[in-house]
Amino acid sequence: MSKRIKIDGSLCVGCGICELACSFNKVGEFGRSRSAIRVFDNEENDIFPVIIGQFTDVECTAKVDVVIGKHELDWCTMCRESCPAKAAFKELKNTAGIYCNMCGNPPDPQCVQWCPTGALMLVES
Amino acid sequence: MNQYIGKMLRVDLSTGEISKEALDDELVQNYIGGRGFNSRLAYNEIKPGIDPLSPENVLLMAAGPLGGTIAPASNRLSIAALSPQTGILGYANVGDSFAPSLRWAGYEQMVFTGKSPEPVYLWIDDDKVELRTAKHLWGKGVHETVHQIRKELESPEATLLSIGPAGENLVRFACVVGNLHRAAGRCGMGAVMGSKNLKSIAVRGTGTVKVARPQEFMKLAKAAHHKVKNSVLYPEFSIKGTSGMFVGHARMGIASVWNHQRVATVEEISKVGYEGQSQYFTRSLACYSCSMHCSHRWAISDGPYAGEKGSGMEYGVSVFLTSILGNFYVPSAFKGLNLVNDYGMDTTEFGCALAAAFEWYQKGIITKEDTGGMALEWGNYETILDLIGKIARREGFGDLLAEGAIRAAKVIGKGAEKFVTDCKGLSTHGADMRSVKGTILSLGICNKGADVMDAAPAAEFLSPEERKHMFGSADYGDPSKYTGKARLVFDKGIDGMIGDIFQICKFNTSWAWPGMLDANELVDMYNAAVCTSMTKEDVMMVAERIHTLERAFQARSGITKKDDFIKGPMTEEPVADGPLKGEHVDPEKYREALEEYYEVAGWDKETGVPTRAKLEKLGLGFVADDLEREGKLLVFR
Known part of the structure; x- marks a missing residue:
C-alpha cells in the first residue's frame, strides 16, 4: 500500500512550520520559496496548505474559480506565487523545480512530522 | 561580519537614497538582535529632546537572529523611535510574517531617516529595494492599502507593515499594522511613519535563512516546539x-x-x-x-x-x-x-x-x-x-x-x-493593577512608560495553591506584598528582554509561564544558528545591558526617579468594590520597592539613573561619559 498526505484545512492554523521543515529537508536552509508545501491564506476564513507535485514547463492557462465554503476564490491569485511557471518557485541555482517526493524511506514526510495541529496526516492511499 | 546575520537596510527618505550595510560584529556580539539592535542604534542616532515628529527622528525596525527559521515563534519584529506620545524612546513589536520575510530577503534591520517629500512606500523584493509613490494610497485604510499594494506589485504574498489615516494624521498613539490584523501598538510608531510620509513597507523574500550547525539547530528547535506543546500553558492558551x-x-x-x-x-x-x-x-x-x-x-x-x-x-x-x-x-x-x-x-x-x-x-x-x-x-x-x-x-x-x-x-x-x-x-494596562504590587512596580520601571509587556510577573496572577505547587511557597509572588517584588520584577524584565532580543514571542518563553522556553534553550538555538558560543549568563548580561542602555537614553531625556511613579486613579485611590475592596498602592512601600529595584539594577537610589560602576560593568562606559557630561550622573558614585 502506498501512502499519501491528507490535508485537513480546517485544522490548519497557518503557522507555516511545514514550509520550513520541507525547505530544510530539501536544501538544508529555511525559506518558504524552497518548500514543496505552501500554506495559502486568503485572510478571510480560508487557510489551506497546498503540496506541490511534479510539474512541467508548460505555462498554466487555466483560470478557475474555486468555491470553498461560501467563499469564491480566484485560484490564480491564490497560487500565482507558487506557480511552477514563476521563477520564484524554482530552485534558483539549477532551475530544477522543488516538488514533493514523499520524503523518508519508508515515507515519513517532514511536513507531517512537524505539523503542530494534525492538519497534515500520513494515510494509506 | 557574521554571515548568518542579515544586512542593515538604510533608507534616507529625504533623498531617496537606499544603502545596504553589514552589521558590525561588536553590535551583534553585544546586542544580539531585535530590540537590542534598535536601542543601541537609537542611542547613537537619536538626539534626546528633538521633536519626535520631525525628520530628525529615526525609525528603527529589526528582526531577531532566529527570524525566518523554524525556531518557535521567532517571527517578531521590533520597532523603535523617539515616541510622539511620550517624547522619550518608544518601542513596540509585531508578529505575523514580516520579520521572517525580511530575513529571507537578506535583511536584519531597517533604518529610516529624514522625511520623504511625498507619500511613499518601500518595496523590498529580495535584492531589489525601491521607494514607490504612495500618493494614491494616502488617506486610505490599512485594508485597502494592503490589497492595493499587493495588486500593483503582483505579489499576493507580499507581507506588509502599514499605517492608516491615524498615522498619517499624526495621532500620537497611531500604530504600525502588520498585514491586516497585527499591530506594533504602543508608543505611536505609526505617527512616526506618518511624519516621514512612509505609508507602508512591503517585503517579499524568496531567499533562505541559513544556520551554522543545521542538524543541531533542527534538533534543538524540535525539542523547543515539543516543550511549548507539552507546557502547562499550552492546552488552554492555544485555544483561548x-x-x-x-x-x-x-x-x-x-x-x-x-x-x-x-x-x-x-x-x-x-x-x-x-x-x-x-x-x-x-x-x-x-x-x-x-x-x-x-x-x-x-x-x-x-x-x-x-x-x-x-x-x-x-x-x-x-x-x-x-x-x-x-x-x-x-x-x-x-x-x-x-x-x-x-x-x-x-x-x-x-x-x-x-x-x-x-x-x-x-x-x-x-x-x-x-x-x-x-x-x-x-x-x-x-x-x-x-x-x-x-x-x-x-x-x-x-x-x-x-x-x-x-x-x-x-x-x-x-x-x-x-x-x-x-x-x-x-x-496603562486595562486591568486594575493597584492590587498587584509587583505588576504596579513593573509598570513604573518599564522603560517606555506604563506597559505590561516588559516585566509584569506572571506569578502574581496565580492562585496561592498554584504558587505553592509551582514555586514551593504561596508567598512567592503573593500579589498583595511588596517584599521580594523588586528582584522578581527585575528578573522578569530580563526574561522579557531575552524574548525581545531573539524576537521570540514572549508567550513561548518563561516570561509568560514557568516551564516555557528559557534562556538556556534560546541561547543553544542561537549558538547553533549563528555560530557563536554564548552562555546563558552572557545572554542575561546582554539583556541587562540593553535594559540599562534604554534607561540611560531616557535619563538623557530627563527621566528620573520622579517619573517612575504611576499617576492617576489606579495608584491614588483604593479599589472601590469586589473581593479586593480597599486595596491600594501605599506610596511609601512603593517607594521602598522602587529603591530596592534600583539597587538590584545598579541604578542610583536617589535619581534612578544608572551608576557609572554599573554602566562600566556592562561595557557601557561611553554612556557613563555622556551622562556625566550632561550632568545626569552623580559623580563619585
Whole structure:
C-alpha cells in the first residue's frame, strides 16, 4: 500500500512550520520559496496548505474559480506565487523545480512530522 | 561580519537614497538582535529632546537572529523611535510574517531617516529595494492599502507593515499594522511613519535563512516546539489565547470598569472575554513558525454588526473596547477591532483616552459643548465606535483625544489629569493593577512608560495553591506584598528582554509561564544558528545591558526617579468594590520597592539613573561619559 498526505484545512492554523521543515529537508536552509508545501491564506476564513507535485514547463492557462465554503476564490491569485511557471518557485541555482517526493524511506514526510495541529496526516492511499 | 546575520537596510527618505550595510560584529556580539539592535542604534542616532515628529527622528525596525527559521515563534519584529506620545524612546513589536520575510530577503534591520517629500512606500523584493509613490494610497485604510499594494506589485504574498489615516494624521498613539490584523501598538510608531510620509513597507523574500550547525539547530528547535506543546500553558492558551486571561482577572477582582471606578463581576466579563467571544471564532490562527496559535479568525453572525469578519481579538484589544468603558456587548468589540486596525491606532491608548474622557463627562468636567454634542455615556458602544474614526481623522473632539489621554487632560484643565492613569506619558494596562504590587512596580520601571509587556510577573496572577505547587511557597509572588517584588520584577524584565532580543514571542518563553522556553534553550538555538558560543549568563548580561542602555537614553531625556511613579486613579485611590475592596498602592512601600529595584539594577537610589560602576560593568562606559557630561550622573558614585 502506498501512502499519501491528507490535508485537513480546517485544522490548519497557518503557522507555516511545514514550509520550513520541507525547505530544510530539501536544501538544508529555511525559506518558504524552497518548500514543496505552501500554506495559502486568503485572510478571510480560508487557510489551506497546498503540496506541490511534479510539474512541467508548460505555462498554466487555466483560470478557475474555486468555491470553498461560501467563499469564491480566484485560484490564480491564490497560487500565482507558487506557480511552477514563476521563477520564484524554482530552485534558483539549477532551475530544477522543488516538488514533493514523499520524503523518508519508508515515507515519513517532514511536513507531517512537524505539523503542530494534525492538519497534515500520513494515510494509506 | 557574521554571515548568518542579515544586512542593515538604510533608507534616507529625504533623498531617496537606499544603502545596504553589514552589521558590525561588536553590535551583534553585544546586542544580539531585535530590540537590542534598535536601542543601541537609537542611542547613537537619536538626539534626546528633538521633536519626535520631525525628520530628525529615526525609525528603527529589526528582526531577531532566529527570524525566518523554524525556531518557535521567532517571527517578531521590533520597532523603535523617539515616541510622539511620550517624547522619550518608544518601542513596540509585531508578529505575523514580516520579520521572517525580511530575513529571507537578506535583511536584519531597517533604518529610516529624514522625511520623504511625498507619500511613499518601500518595496523590498529580495535584492531589489525601491521607494514607490504612495500618493494614491494616502488617506486610505490599512485594508485597502494592503490589497492595493499587493495588486500593483503582483505579489499576493507580499507581507506588509502599514499605517492608516491615524498615522498619517499624526495621532500620537497611531500604530504600525502588520498585514491586516497585527499591530506594533504602543508608543505611536505609526505617527512616526506618518511624519516621514512612509505609508507602508512591503517585503517579499524568496531567499533562505541559513544556520551554522543545521542538524543541531533542527534538533534543538524540535525539542523547543515539543516543550511549548507539552507546557502547562499550552492546552488552554492555544485555544483561548490572551482573551482567556480576562475572566481570570474578574475572578481576582482586578477587571476594571468605568476607568477603574469599579471592578467587573465574572458574569459581566464572561460576556466580553473568551467565553463571550468564542461563539464568533471560526478557527485558530498562528503567527509564522508558532505552534502556540493563540489567535483566531472570527465572523459576526448576528446583531447590528453581522457580516463583520477579521482576525485577532487579543486581551489588550477587548478590554479597552469593552469593560473599561462599561461596554459588555461583544460584537461591538469585534467591529471596533476592525476599525482600529483599519485606521491604525493603539487600542490601549485609545481605550484609556476614552475611559478618561467618559469620566470627565460623568463628573461634569466636560459637557456636550466640548464633545461636539456627543453624550459620552458608559457602555454606549455606538459612541465608542464613532470616536475611533473621529480620532483617526482628528475631527472635532476626536482631535483633542488624538493627542492621548494625558495631553488632552492638560488642555482641558479643571483637574482632568487626575482621571488619567499613566507613567511617563504612556497610559496603562486595562486591568486594575493597584492590587498587584509587583505588576504596579513593573509598570513604573518599564522603560517606555506604563506597559505590561516588559516585566509584569506572571506569578502574581496565580492562585496561592498554584504558587505553592509551582514555586514551593504561596508567598512567592503573593500579589498583595511588596517584599521580594523588586528582584522578581527585575528578573522578569530580563526574561522579557531575552524574548525581545531573539524576537521570540514572549508567550513561548518563561516570561509568560514557568516551564516555557528559557534562556538556556534560546541561547543553544542561537549558538547553533549563528555560530557563536554564548552562555546563558552572557545572554542575561546582554539583556541587562540593553535594559540599562534604554534607561540611560531616557535619563538623557530627563527621566528620573520622579517619573517612575504611576499617576492617576489606579495608584491614588483604593479599589472601590469586589473581593479586593480597599486595596491600594501605599506610596511609601512603593517607594521602598522602587529603591530596592534600583539597587538590584545598579541604578542610583536617589535619581534612578544608572551608576557609572554599573554602566562600566556592562561595557557601557561611553554612556557613563555622556551622562556625566550632561550632568545626569552623580559623580563619585
